[in-house]
Amino acid sequence: MKKVLSLGLILILAMSLTLTGCGSKEVATEEAASKPIKIVAAHNQTSPENPYQIGMLKFKEVAESKSNGAFEVEVFAGSLGTSESELVEKLKLGAADVVVVSPGFMSQTGIEEIDLFALPYLFNNYEHWGKVVDGEVGKKMAKLIQEKSNNEFKVIGYWTAGVRHYYGNKPLTSMKDLEGMKIRTQTSGVVAKYWTQMGSIPTSVAWGELYQSLQQNIVDGAENAYPYFVQQNHHKTDNGKYITETGHDYTTRFLLANAKKFDAMTPEQQKTFLEAADAAVKAERDALYAQEEEYKNIAIKDGAEVNEIDRAPFIELAQPLQDEAAKEIGIEDLLKQVRDLK
Template structure:
């Protein structure tokens, strides 16, 4: 009898411990609403002045303030990887909870519709871009990302990495000047296809190695927005000091959270995360817009040469690619909507 009673007590203690463990697990995951959650947020830029970092710090600030400290955000600026494909993989596997990535890298996950927002000369101003991403087009893309990723990715908002321009060893005066030039850019997808049409040779170089590649002539040039390449001193290299304002991409960046992780949060936690994301979108855009002119002037002051160019031939080269890509990915209607917003 005593032996049976002892066994019963032992069994009861094991079950109770298991239930307590489940309860604690639920709280740490945020399922109870009372537990504290930690969000690992990451981007690929290393400069503390970068708009990505400014936006992520705002996300952290608002999430922690609104939750009275029940949400902790840990921001990684390039420390979880400077490769966007790596960040996407870490988000999917749960090694990161919130990441910032470009359409080019997201399309590699098999969500082909994303390529629409990577098309060169799709937008002609920030006003045009904002109308699209903050309206019907942005809503539709967010829905596609969530459904086609099987809820691995939920879109929290659209950031921008600025308007991209060419910079290289010589100024551009026409499209023909690009022929045979090794240009650091994406080497696959619609971006690479466009530069190949200009006659350039898309060349892969890691962002952290680009300064040296420009200095040593591994590549003849690159393309990016002022805050990004000037903060990295690319304009001070032999193959980076001539800037031609091609304005070929008003860029879109996706602020993503792991959808399954988000669904595990309580309603209050979800509300606070969404509020933090909204504040971060506003802050990041404001920082980027302000830095465009600031870093352009800094480049000029430090010896870079800036010239304008007739963009029409570049735009005409892009239109057939836009039409062909939109048809291939089933986004012709969305392309037309974006064009009508100009």
């Protein structure tokens, strides 16, 4: 009888421990499920007024407010990586979940087709640009990026960094004025080839070092959009005070997410994530459009000189380079689509 009772007690104790263990596992699972998904969002600009920062903060606001606590977004402004190549690498490694990068740095990953958006004088105006990136061409490019990156990168929106203009130590009255000038721009690809054909010398300088390089005559000029170079006070240097509105690039920037992290989300979380991305796209673009005129006026007030130029010769030079690059990387059909939308 004692043996039977002892055996019964052992069985009861074992069942109790098993149930307790199951209960602990269930509690642990519930706790894990209730924890917010941490999203690291990063860009390479340091100014708190920069449109990138405004866009990322909007992403954070919408993702956190609409997800009922499912997302916790941390925004890094120029502190997770000061170069776009660093940000792309961190996205690949999972150290970042959402980043902003330009076509030039994305093409370094081996996805050459992205250079389509870096071609000089590709777009006539913002309306034309919007038709391209928000339409079929933008969808095709997004699909191509995800496939060619082996599902590492997912395009969740297209941002702009504004209309790029020349600024340097003298105004441009014609293309000949660029001969022999050291211009901070890309030093490879179609962009470098374009500036070289105009007679200038493309020179590599890190964005964070450009103010000092302009001051110390390391470069004679550069090219960028008003909100970017005026926020960095480039126009206050002797080699940046003359601005000629060449309008050679209506820039495209990719808002990228880590595709694998996105795929691991629930359908509801994915929906909220994309809604936050859409809100960020609108906020970034609106901020940029407003700031272009604002910072142009600031530059003039600070003593910079602005002039316009006949863009026809510049556009004429760019078109055969567009054709050549498109043929070389196999995007002639996409280039035709872009041109047909003008």
